[in-house]
Amino acid sequence: MTIERIALPGVGVCHAITTGARQRLGVINRRHGRRDLVVYDQDDPERAACTVSLADHEAHQLADLLAGTVFVDHVRELELQTAGLTAVRIRIPAGSAADGHSLRDLQPGGFSGAAVVAVIRDGTLVPAPDHGFALRHDDIAVAVGDEYGIAVLTALIAGSRISAPGR
Structure with a gap:
Protein backbone atom coordinates (compact mmCIF):
# COMPACT_ATOMS: atom_id res chain seq x y z
CA MET A 1 0.00 0.00 0.00
CA THR A 2 1.30 3.45 -0.87
CA ILE A 3 0.77 6.43 1.41
CA GLU A 4 0.38 9.71 -0.45
CA ARG A 5 1.40 12.89 1.36
CA ILE A 6 -0.56 15.87 0.08
CA ALA A 7 0.16 19.41 1.29
CA LEU A 8 -2.99 21.44 1.99
CA PRO A 9 -1.83 25.09 2.11
CA GLY A 10 -3.32 26.93 5.06
CA VAL A 11 -4.86 23.71 6.41
CA GLY A 12 -2.17 21.09 7.05
CA VAL A 13 -1.24 17.79 5.44
CA CYS A 14 -3.34 14.90 4.15
CA HIS A 15 -2.05 11.33 4.13
CA ALA A 16 -4.15 9.20 1.78
CA ILE A 17 -4.18 5.50 0.94
CA THR A 18 -6.08 3.24 -1.42
CA THR A 19 -6.89 -0.18 0.00
CA GLY A 20 -6.71 -3.48 -1.88
CA ALA A 21 -10.50 -3.24 -2.25
CA ARG A 22 -9.94 0.13 -4.02
CA GLN A 23 -11.39 2.20 -1.18
CA ARG A 24 -9.62 5.51 -0.66
CA LEU A 25 -9.08 6.82 2.89
CA GLY A 26 -7.27 9.84 4.19
CA VAL A 27 -6.19 11.51 7.41
CA ILE A 28 -5.94 15.29 7.43
CA ASN A 29 -3.54 16.57 10.10
CA ARG A 30 -4.56 20.17 10.63
CA ARG A 31 -2.07 22.82 11.71
CA HIS A 32 -3.82 23.36 15.06
CA GLY A 33 -3.75 19.64 15.95
CA ARG A 34 -7.20 18.34 14.98
CA ARG A 35 -7.34 15.33 12.68
CA ASP A 36 -10.02 14.48 10.16
CA LEU A 37 -10.61 10.95 8.95
CA VAL A 38 -11.83 11.07 5.34
CA VAL A 39 -13.61 8.34 3.35
CA TYR A 40 -13.55 9.22 -0.33
CA ASP A 41 -16.35 8.61 -2.84
CA GLN A 42 -15.69 5.36 -4.75
CA ASP A 43 -16.96 6.91 -8.01
CA ASP A 44 -14.88 10.10 -7.58
CA PRO A 45 -11.75 9.40 -5.51
CA GLU A 46 -11.02 13.12 -5.13
CA ARG A 47 -14.38 13.89 -3.45
CA ALA A 48 -14.94 13.19 0.25
CA ALA A 49 -18.01 11.05 0.89
CA CYS A 50 -17.67 11.30 4.67
CA THR A 51 -15.45 13.15 7.14
CA VAL A 52 -15.05 12.46 10.84
CA SER A 53 -13.25 14.99 13.06
CA LEU A 54 -11.12 13.49 15.83
CA ALA A 55 -9.58 15.08 18.91
CA ASP A 56 -5.96 14.11 19.62
CA HIS A 57 -6.88 11.45 22.22
CA GLU A 58 -9.56 10.00 19.91
CA ALA A 59 -7.04 9.69 17.07
CA HIS A 60 -4.63 7.84 19.40
CA GLN A 61 -7.37 5.46 20.54
CA LEU A 62 -8.43 4.77 16.94
CA ALA A 63 -4.79 4.03 16.06
CA ASP A 64 -4.68 1.57 18.97
CA LEU A 65 -7.75 -0.20 17.66
CA LEU A 66 -6.33 -0.46 14.17
CA ALA A 67 -2.76 -1.46 14.89
CA GLY A 68 -1.80 -1.40 18.56
CA THR A 69 0.90 1.12 17.76
CA VAL A 70 3.23 2.30 20.50
Whole structure:
Protein backbone atom coordinates (compact mmCIF):
# COMPACT_ATOMS: atom_id res chain seq x y z
CA MET A 1 0.00 0.00 0.00
CA THR A 2 1.30 3.45 -0.87
CA ILE A 3 0.77 6.43 1.41
CA GLU A 4 0.38 9.71 -0.45
CA ARG A 5 1.40 12.89 1.36
CA ILE A 6 -0.56 15.87 0.08
CA ALA A 7 0.16 19.41 1.29
CA LEU A 8 -2.99 21.44 1.99
CA PRO A 9 -1.83 25.09 2.11
CA GLY A 10 -3.32 26.93 5.06
CA VAL A 11 -4.86 23.71 6.41
CA GLY A 12 -2.17 21.09 7.05
CA VAL A 13 -1.24 17.79 5.44
CA CYS A 14 -3.34 14.90 4.15
CA HIS A 15 -2.05 11.33 4.13
CA ALA A 16 -4.15 9.20 1.78
CA ILE A 17 -4.18 5.50 0.94
CA THR A 18 -6.08 3.24 -1.42
CA THR A 19 -6.89 -0.18 0.00
CA GLY A 20 -6.71 -3.48 -1.88
CA ALA A 21 -10.50 -3.24 -2.25
CA ARG A 22 -9.94 0.13 -4.02
CA GLN A 23 -11.39 2.20 -1.18
CA ARG A 24 -9.62 5.51 -0.66
CA LEU A 25 -9.08 6.82 2.89
CA GLY A 26 -7.27 9.84 4.19
CA VAL A 27 -6.19 11.51 7.41
CA ILE A 28 -5.94 15.29 7.43
CA ASN A 29 -3.54 16.57 10.10
CA ARG A 30 -4.56 20.17 10.63
CA ARG A 31 -2.07 22.82 11.71
CA HIS A 32 -3.82 23.36 15.06
CA GLY A 33 -3.75 19.64 15.95
CA ARG A 34 -7.20 18.34 14.98
CA ARG A 35 -7.34 15.33 12.68
CA ASP A 36 -10.02 14.48 10.16
CA LEU A 37 -10.61 10.95 8.95
CA VAL A 38 -11.83 11.07 5.34
CA VAL A 39 -13.61 8.34 3.35
CA TYR A 40 -13.55 9.22 -0.33
CA ASP A 41 -16.35 8.61 -2.84
CA GLN A 42 -15.69 5.36 -4.75
CA ASP A 43 -16.96 6.91 -8.01
CA ASP A 44 -14.88 10.10 -7.58
CA PRO A 45 -11.75 9.40 -5.51
CA GLU A 46 -11.02 13.12 -5.13
CA ARG A 47 -14.38 13.89 -3.45
CA ALA A 48 -14.94 13.19 0.25
CA ALA A 49 -18.01 11.05 0.89
CA CYS A 50 -17.67 11.30 4.67
CA THR A 51 -15.45 13.15 7.14
CA VAL A 52 -15.05 12.46 10.84
CA SER A 53 -13.25 14.99 13.06
CA LEU A 54 -11.12 13.49 15.83
CA ALA A 55 -9.58 15.08 18.91
CA ASP A 56 -5.96 14.11 19.62
CA HIS A 57 -6.88 11.45 22.22
CA GLU A 58 -9.56 10.00 19.91
CA ALA A 59 -7.04 9.69 17.07
CA HIS A 60 -4.63 7.84 19.40
CA GLN A 61 -7.37 5.46 20.54
CA LEU A 62 -8.43 4.77 16.94
CA ALA A 63 -4.79 4.03 16.06
CA ASP A 64 -4.68 1.57 18.97
CA LEU A 65 -7.75 -0.20 17.66
CA LEU A 66 -6.33 -0.46 14.17
CA ALA A 67 -2.76 -1.46 14.89
CA GLY A 68 -1.80 -1.40 18.56
CA THR A 69 0.90 1.12 17.76
CA VAL A 70 3.23 2.30 20.50
CA PHE A 71 3.90 6.04 20.23
CA VAL A 72 7.09 7.56 21.57
CA ASP A 73 7.16 11.35 22.06
CA HIS A 74 10.63 12.78 22.64
CA VAL A 75 11.06 15.49 25.27
CA ARG A 76 13.51 17.62 23.27
CA GLU A 77 14.07 20.27 25.95
CA LEU A 78 15.67 17.71 28.30
CA GLU A 79 17.56 15.94 25.52
CA LEU A 80 19.18 19.22 24.47
CA GLN A 81 20.44 19.81 28.00
CA THR A 82 22.08 16.40 28.47
CA ALA A 83 24.11 14.76 25.69
CA GLY A 84 23.43 11.03 25.33
CA LEU A 85 20.25 11.15 27.39
CA THR A 86 16.87 10.55 25.83
CA ALA A 87 13.63 11.48 27.59
CA VAL A 88 10.36 10.21 26.14
CA ARG A 89 6.67 9.80 26.84
CA ILE A 90 5.37 6.35 25.82
CA ARG A 91 1.60 5.93 25.67
CA ILE A 92 0.46 2.41 26.62
CA PRO A 93 -1.85 1.22 23.82
CA ALA A 94 -4.75 -1.19 24.14
CA GLY A 95 -3.48 -4.74 23.85
CA SER A 96 0.05 -3.77 24.83
CA ALA A 97 2.20 -6.35 26.58
CA ALA A 98 2.49 -3.78 29.38
CA ASP A 99 -1.26 -3.37 29.97
CA GLY A 100 -1.99 -4.73 33.45
CA HIS A 101 1.63 -5.66 34.17
CA SER A 102 4.02 -4.17 36.69
CA LEU A 103 7.24 -2.40 35.79
CA ARG A 104 9.03 -5.43 37.30
CA ASP A 105 7.18 -7.75 34.86
CA LEU A 106 8.31 -5.57 31.97
CA GLN A 107 11.95 -5.59 32.99
CA PRO A 108 12.81 -9.15 34.07
CA GLY A 109 16.34 -9.50 35.35
CA GLY A 110 16.55 -5.82 36.24
CA PHE A 111 17.07 -4.43 32.72
CA SER A 112 18.96 -1.15 32.78
CA GLY A 113 19.53 1.46 30.11
CA ALA A 114 16.19 3.20 30.62
CA ALA A 115 13.93 3.81 33.57
CA VAL A 116 10.30 4.80 33.93
CA VAL A 117 10.59 7.89 36.13
CA ALA A 118 6.90 8.83 36.18
CA VAL A 119 3.52 7.74 34.88
CA ILE A 120 0.67 10.00 33.86
CA ARG A 121 -2.66 8.29 34.52
CA ASP A 122 -5.96 10.03 33.81
CA GLY A 123 -4.19 13.39 33.89
CA THR A 124 -2.59 12.71 37.29
CA LEU A 125 1.18 12.44 37.66
CA VAL A 126 2.55 9.42 39.56
CA PRO A 127 6.20 10.34 40.21
CA ALA A 128 8.84 7.65 40.74
CA PRO A 129 6.53 4.61 40.54
CA ASP A 130 7.92 1.54 42.33
CA HIS A 131 8.60 -1.74 40.50
CA GLY A 132 5.24 -3.14 41.60
CA PHE A 133 3.32 -0.32 39.88
CA ALA A 134 1.03 -1.83 37.20
CA LEU A 135 0.66 0.03 33.92
CA ARG A 136 -2.74 0.35 32.25
CA HIS A 137 -4.06 1.14 28.80
CA ASP A 138 -3.82 4.90 28.14
CA ASP A 139 -1.15 5.49 30.81
CA ILE A 140 1.75 7.58 29.62
CA ALA A 141 5.10 6.28 30.86
CA VAL A 142 7.75 8.98 31.17
CA ALA A 143 11.12 7.30 30.64
CA VAL A 144 14.72 8.45 30.64
CA GLY A 145 17.72 6.55 29.29
CA ASP A 146 20.11 6.13 26.44
CA GLU A 147 18.81 5.59 22.90
CA TYR A 148 19.21 1.82 23.04
CA GLY A 149 17.58 1.56 26.46
CA ILE A 150 14.55 3.54 25.26
CA ALA A 151 14.30 1.30 22.17
CA VAL A 152 14.35 -1.83 24.38
CA LEU A 153 11.75 -0.39 26.76
CA THR A 154 9.49 0.59 23.85
CA ALA A 155 9.83 -2.92 22.37
CA LEU A 156 8.96 -4.47 25.75
CA ILE A 157 5.84 -2.30 25.98
CA ALA A 158 4.86 -3.26 22.43
CA GLY A 159 5.46 -6.94 23.21
CA SER A 160 8.27 -7.43 20.70
CA ARG A 161 11.96 -8.18 21.01
CA ILE A 162 14.91 -6.28 19.60
CA SER A 163 18.58 -7.01 19.47
CA ALA A 164 21.59 -4.90 18.76
CA PRO A 165 25.17 -5.80 18.07
CA GLY A 166 27.36 -5.73 21.17
CA ARG A 167 24.45 -5.62 23.63
